[in-house]
Amino acid sequence: MTLLLVMLVVLLAFSNRDIGVWLPDPHPAPEPAQAHVLEGLPGLLEGLPAPEAAPEPVAELPPVPEDEVQDPLAGLSLEGLGDDIQVLVTENAVRFRISNEILFPSGQADLTPRGAEVIDRLATLFQDGYHRIAVEGHTDDVPIQTARFPSNWELSTGRATSVVRRLEAGGVASVRLRATGYADTRPLEDNATAEGRAINRRVELTMEAVQ
Template sequence: MTAITRNQAAAIASGTLPVEDPGGETWMMTYLDMMTLLLVMTMAMLALAGKSHELARHSAKLTVAPVFSAKSLTSIDPPGALLRVHQAPAPVVEAEPAPVVAVEPEPVTVVEPEPPKPTTQDLLNELPLDKLGNDIEVVTNDSSVSFRISSEILFPSGQSDLSLGGLAVLRKLIPVLDSVPHKIIVAGHTDPQDIRNSRFPSNWELSGARAGSVVRYLQSNGIQPNRLAAIGYADTRPLADNALAEGRARNRRVELILER
């Protein structure tokens, strides 16, 4: 049975008589139809491929930059860089505000003025001087009060041991000296006449020994030893003219200096 071509079918459908294909070229039409279909499919695929390429480019802009670049691939790390452990930066911790501490004001130190130093007259007013008698001379100056006693009353001539009369005079001084806490300096004085004996080679030894005898007596009668001092001045501090007998007698003395 002979196959009916598309042209023959079309002619039959339209009511016309089919024309015979004398050269047998009916296959050409089928080939062209297939080529047209392939062309259309190719164009559609190219269109879809173009849209996919644009979509990929748009997505690449939204992604993170590539991990590798030409610079990173060609750079040379220093020795040991591969062994170095990269540490994450320490988190920044905000410092808490310092608490407000109430500072109490420092107390104001009030410096009280020192009490005025007592005057010589104040010292005299403290001393019971009414029972000293005439054998003790009270001498005052800006810094002290002195009790002056003649060596003729206290000691035998050329000696340093206290006489009975001297002990009686010094006994009157004990309550006076004991009534105040001040330091007492006992000073012995002589005239310039040489003594030169085996016990006292000079007036230095004599004046010092007489001052020491008075100090020992005061200590034995209750005066604290840390208040006492004995000094011998020999004839270096005369009160009167040594050319006269009266002057030499005045210069031979013992003074008890009460320092305020």
């Protein structure tokens, strides 16, 4: 009986040890191969696009002092603009009208030296203000079709853009500027005469009141 009891104890001890072998370790040690799965693979991430940079903050108009008069004419000195610029004053805006014959060669959108000088005068007037400035290009109804300007839409827009770029170079904040081309859709005179077509070919800069 004693011998049988001893044998049962020994078998029970071996049985517990086998069970311990198959039980999962509650605190397994990390395996090196799993902890560094990407190590030893040079160039795996090469060629992937770099993370995109954060977008640039959108420029905003400078703050308008509370005591700033909202009249577009307030503080403006229109003397010295010359006869090349026609000034039209309305209740909420001031419009500066310039003939295309002064600003551009025929069928082109690059400012002439005289045209650049006229826009520089306006840039000096605009650069320290708060008002938005809308630049509009207008043509007559004579069609144009070139590689650069397939129609008067492109020509009028190109001319307005050239004026905006010159104003920006003259110190006017770009956030205050916008360019629009209207082609021949907003004539001032009848396009049936040479005089009327000449009047319709123009650039207008509108300085809008601050809302």
